[in-house]
Amino acid sequence: xxxxxxxxxxxxxxxxxxxxxxxxxxxxxxxxxxxxxxxxxxxxxxxxxxxxxxxxxxxxxxxxxxxxxxxxxxxxxxxxxxxxxxxxxxxxxxxxxxxxxxxxxxxxxxxxxxxxxxxxxxxxxxxxxxxxxxxxxxxxxxxxxxxxxxxxxxxxxxxxxxxxxxxx
Numbered sequence: 554x555x556x557x558x559x560x561x562x563x564x565x566x567x568x569x570x571x572x573x574x575x576x577x578x579x580x581x582x583x584x585x586x587x588x589x590x591x592x593x594x595x596x597x598x599x600x601x602x603x604x605x606x607x608x609x610x611x612x613x614x615x616x617x618x619x620x621x622x623x624x625x626x627x628x629x630x631x632x633x634x635x636x637x638x639x640x641x642x643x644x645x646x647x648x649x650x651x652x653x654x655x656x657x658x659x660x661x662x663x664x665x666x667x668x669x670x671x672x673x674x675x676x677x678x679x680x681x682x683x684x685x686x687x688x689x690x691x692x693x694x695x696x697x698x699x700x701x702x703x704x705x706x707x708x709x710x711x712x713x714x715x716x717x718x719x720x721x
Contacts, residue, residue, distance in 0.1 A: 573599045 571577050572585050573596055586592050615621060644652075683704050686695040693710040 572596065 568577075568585060572582060572592060577585060683697050683706060686697050686706060688695045688708060690710075693708055695706060695708050698705045698707055
């Protein structure tokens, strides 16, 4: 018996597989058919089944067609094997360093113009600037108290709040 493995098949399943696949020699196949009279009919049924499966099964799509086409072209045409390879699509290290340096420069410029630019100028310390103080009620009076860079709007004429009042 000559099979694909180094040892001859010993189990009945291995013998049936080798017989159906046509891996047995003519003498071994004849001996197997003598032992199993139904083997010839099974082999014919197996052959019809295999041909039907091959005929009606769709061909699978080749996922790496470019790779296989390149390998085939190398075998056919030796000049193709020496053709220059296309550039890699990933960024090389020097481009990554250059992009990082540009991002740092833009960040430093934004910080210098918008964040640090207002620290030394007087009048820009406030988040809000008092433009006008006019209460909507004629019974109330309002004044602006400016002391040590802190502006407070004082409103006269309001009723005092009780001591148990909680401001939120």
